[in-house]
Amino acid sequence: MRRPGRRAELxxxxxxxxxxxxxxxxxxxxxxxxxxxxxxxxxxxxxxxxLWGVFLIWQLAPVLFEGYSPGLxxxxxxxxxxxxxxxxxxxxxxxxxxxxxxxxxxxLLSFWLGLTFARPGWAFTAALALxxxxxxxxxxxxxxxxxxxxxxSTRRGxxxxxxxxxxxxxxxxxxxxxxxxxxxxxxxxxxxxxxxxVTEVREFSPQGMAAQVFLGSGVAELTALAGLLLxxxxxxxxxxxxxxxxxxxxxxxxxxxxRRKKKVRKGWxxxxxxDVTAAIxxxxxxxxxxxxxxxxxxxxxxxxxxxxxxxxPVRKLPLQPVWMLAGVASFMLLSLPNLAYNTFGMxxxxxxRWLLSPPPLQKVLVAKNLTHGGLLALVYLFFLVxxxxxxxxxxxxxxxxxVAFAAALVIQLGTGNVISVNWPRRVELTQMNSKMSSQAAGxxxxxxxxxxxxxVGLITFASWYWKVTWLPLxxxxxxxxxxxxxxxxxxDRVARYAWEHIxxxxxxxxx
Amino acid sequence: xxxxxxxTLALRxxxxxxxxxxxxxxxxxxxxxxxxLGPNGAGKSTTIKMLTGLLxxxxxxxxxxxxxxxxxxxxxxxxxxxxxxxxxxxxRLTGAQLLNFVGRMYGLSRRVAAERSEDLLEFMDLxxxxxxxxxxxxxxxxxxxxxxxxxxxxxxxxxxxxxxxGVDAIAATTLKRLLQRFISHGGTVFLTSHVLEVVERLCTxxxxxxxxxxxxSGSLEELRNGVKIAGHDHSPLTLExxxxxxxxxxxxxxxxxxxx
Numbered sequence: 206m207r208r209p210g211r212r213a214e215l216x217x218x219x220x221x222x223x224x225x226x227x228x229x230x231x232x233x234x235x236x237x238x239x240x241x242x243x244x245x246x247x248x249x250x251x252x253x254x255x256l257w258g259v260f261l262i263w264q265l266a267p268v269l270f271e272g273y274s275p276g277l278x279x280x281x282x283x284x285x286x287x288x289x290x291x292x293x294x295x296x297x298x299x300x301x302x303x304x305x306x307x308x309x310x311x312x313l314l315s316f317w318l319g320l321t322f323a324r325p326g327w328a329f330t331a332a333l334a335l336x337x338x339x340x341x342x343x344x345x346x347x348x349x350x351x352x353x354x355x356x357x358s359t360r361r362g363x364x365x366x367x368x369x370x371x372x373x374x375x376x377x378x379x380x381x382x383x384x385x386x387x388x389x390x391x392x393x394x395x396x397x398x399x400x401x402x403v404t405e406v407r408e409f410s411p412q413g414m415a416a417q418v419f420l421g422s423g424v425a426e427l428t429a430l431a432g433l434l435l436x437x438x439x440x441x442x443x444x445x446x447x448x449x450x451x452x453x454x455x456x457x458x459x460x461x462x463x464r465r466k467k468k469v470r471k472g473w474x475x476x477x478x479x480d481v482t483a484a485i486x487x488x489x490x491x492x493x494x495x496x497x498x499x500x501x502x503x504x505x506x507x508x509x510x511x512x513x514x515x516x517x518p519v520r521k522l523p524l525q526p527v528w529m530l531a532g533v534a535s536f537m538l539l540s541l542p543n544l545a546y547n548t549f550g551m552x553x554x555x556x557x558r559w560l561l562s563p564p565p566l567q568k569v570l571v572a573k574n575l576t577h578g579g580l581l582a583l584v585y586l587f588f589l590v591x592x593x594x595x596x597x598x599x600x601x602x603x604x605x606x607x608v609a610f611a612a613a614l615v616i617q618l619g620t621g622n623v624i625s626v627n628w629p630r631r632v633e634l635t636q637m638n639s640k641m642s643s644q645a646a647g648x649x650x651x652x653x654x655x656x657x658x659x660x661v662g663l664i665t666f667a668s669w670y671w672k673v674t675w676l677p678l679x680x681x682x683x684x685x686x687x688x689x690x691x692x693x694x695x696x697d698r699v700a701r702y703a704w705e706h707i708x709x710x711x712x713x714x715x716x
Numbered sequence: 717x718x719x720x721x722x723x724t725l726a727l728r729x730x731x732x733x734x735x736x737x738x739x740x741x742x743x744x745x746x747x748x749x750x751x752x753l754g755p756n757g758a759g760k761s762t763t764i765k766m767l768t769g770l771l772x773x774x775x776x777x778x779x780x781x782x783x784x785x786x787x788x789x790x791x792x793x794x795x796x797x798x799x800x801x802x803x804x805x806x807x808r809l810t811g812a813q814l815l816n817f818v819g820r821m822y823g824l825s826r827r828v829a830a831e832r833s834e835d836l837l838e839f840m841d842l843x844x845x846x847x848x849x850x851x852x853x854x855x856x857x858x859x860x861x862x863x864x865x866x867x868x869x870x871x872x873x874x875x876x877x878x879x880x881x882g883v884d885a886i887a888a889t890t891l892k893r894l895l896q897r898f899i900s901h902g903g904t905v906f907l908t909s910h911v912l913e914v915v916e917r918l919c920t921x922x923x924x925x926x927x928x929x930x931x932x933s934g935s936l937e938e939l940r941n942g943v944k945i946a947g948h949d950h951s952p953l954t955l956e957x958x959x960x961x962x963x964x965x966x967x968x969x970x971x972x973x974x975x976x
Binding site: 468469474557558 | 831
């Protein structure tokens with residue numbers, strides 16, 4: 206903790222906790238008001254929607270936010286002399302330490318308080334319903350997390366997981382885009398079958414059942430309670446089945462078929478780079494290919510962009526192509542920290558191999574940066590071609606934005622190198638709870654992007670004010686030259702720092 | 717006089733108030749099989765890290781193949797091979813990809829790296845697992861692939877930190893065969909090990925370190941002549957007896973564990 210790096214990391218953690226607490230607090234107020242207000246205005250039919258909110262945060266947040274849940278391998282716990290009953294209870298109870306679970310429980314409590322203030326007669330039945338609902342969510346969350354961990358353990362599983370997460374994100378974005386479209390268009394009629402299906406899902410979901418327990422009366426209340434109990438029982442049995450296999454020593458290792466190959470294939474040869482650099486790029490790309498999350502972050506921007514531009518109403522927005530390209534460039538630069546801000550993270554103990562090998566660390570960093578920068582540049586090029594072809598973007602603004610993108614990329618990569626040696630973090634490709642970079646990295650990415658955006662804004666304003674159209678390009682070229690010079694300076698400093706702190710870095714990257 | 721390929725002069729490393737290596741003077745000649753022994757925490761791994769450039773010495777000098785490690789590290793690294801503590805493997809590459817990659821990092825052409833990877837996989841009996849991720853290798857297989865990675869570029873000196881730790885008899889035999897072959901072709905080996913029988917059988921020279929200081933060094937014969945144990949019969953001392961005598965490791969009181 207004596208080192209500035211560690212202090213920054215702690216500071217960042219405190220900041221995240223403060224931001225998270227604010228989010229949770231506002232959520233609590235919202236649930237309290239919702240639980241109180243909806244019955245008072247006789248819109249009890251909407252109460253289950255609040256429970257959907259709880260359900261989504263509890264189940265999706267740990268999956269969508271990488272490295273966010275606390276990590277404890279229950280495969281290790283199974284090695285201790287604990288009975289299966291204790292093992293099961295430990296696993297379930299451990300789910301309560303997940304930030305999503307804590308958030309959801311606080312929201313449920315606020316919701317219950319709101320309901321009790323509004324209708325004191327509901328206090329007991331609502332408490333019972335929400336408790337059962339919470340137990341169901343807790344068990345389901347443990348099943349989901351264990352299933353994702355299992356998927357992460359094999360190459361094919363990781364690919365499936367990328368696809369699954371990708372589809373969820375796309376679906377959410379499509380819903381969001383179309384929801385904003387529907388709010389602007391009057392007279393849209395939803396197909397009766399769809400409306401009916403939504404009603405059915407709401408009614409028979411655990412959320413709907415939980416609401417029915419305190420909203421309904423007599424048979425309806427008992428039926429809902431029985432339904433909720435059934436959901437809980439099903440989750441309990443599923444989790445028990447899943448955990449029993451782990452308890453009995455199942456290892457999710459990569460299945461492997463022995464194939465006797467005749468020859469070891471030669472390594473890659475790449476244009477414009479020497480053999481050592483090509484070897485490092487090959488290794489980096491092989492690693493990235495195995496990281497579903499990184500792949501997702503690379504594929505995500507172009508797909509969302511395509512959804513965005515091919516979406517009818519959005520296409521009619523008066524957005525200039527140059528700003529579209531600039532927006533895309535910024536979006537991509539913000540996704541860079543996951544790739545480049547913990548450049549040795551996936552290497553883990555392999556970091557020592559870079560130090561044992563003859564090429565200087567500067568060369569290794571350049572090769573890694575070429576890989577990460579090259580990947581981003583390829584995606585950017587894809588956007589550029591589409592925007593130029595579809596929106597008739599002229600060459601001069603296209604070159605200007607590209608130069609600015611290149612300059613920002615160099616600055617981001619250099620910053621990434623500094624962060625990588627100051628806050629290295631071991632990345633486990635096979636674990637859900639493994640973060641791709643340190644928390645401080647996110648803050649630094651923003652600290653780099655904000656002044657860069659301000660500079661771009663100033664240059665754009667000056668160009669518009671004085672009507673000097675060539676000014677942005679000239680400034681972009683100057684900034685690019687300066688950033689390249691700075692980058693070479695930073696590289697030497699980073700390499701020297703790494704050598705001076707070998708043990709600390711190796712310690713952070715080792716198990 | 718034999719060529720000195722490794723020499724340290726008053727090598728020292730401290731961690732705060734702890735002196736891990738204290739004015740260590742080492743001399744290893746070409747084609748020697750040098751076993752560097754010591755009890756846990758004696759400073760063996762710290763020394764080997766300093767010799768391979770993984771740790772900066774607090775004082776003193778390391779000279780390898782006539783060059784100063786502090787000023788000529790790139791050239792020295794090109795001529796040595798290392799199996800470090802923890803192995804430092806890129807475990808998300810397959811065995812074949814790893815060897816290929818390491819070979820190219822040492823400047824081998826794509827063709828030579830692929831050919832040597834093939835040969836080493838064959839020799840190490842890893843051919844069937846060539847396309848398997850190193851992460852899924854057993855401990856012994858990892859040791860073998862690490863040794864293969866250390867020799868792929870044809871080094872002149874090999875530094876091995878506990879190469880036989882946790883390795884079964886079959887894997888150990890493969891490793892020993894490779895090391896003997898390496899020595900017979902002019903190489904030099906510097907290894908640390910806790911397996912004294914292996915050291916006794918393989919090493920031509922031995923150094924024993926304790927509390928960061930060299931307490932005994934020389935050939936096994938020289939060590940035998942230098943150590944006298946009261947009441948010992950006339951049969952030659954084993955390395956284990958010499959080791960225990962030198963580091964004073966026979967003082968444990970079994971009575972402490974009377975409950976066991």
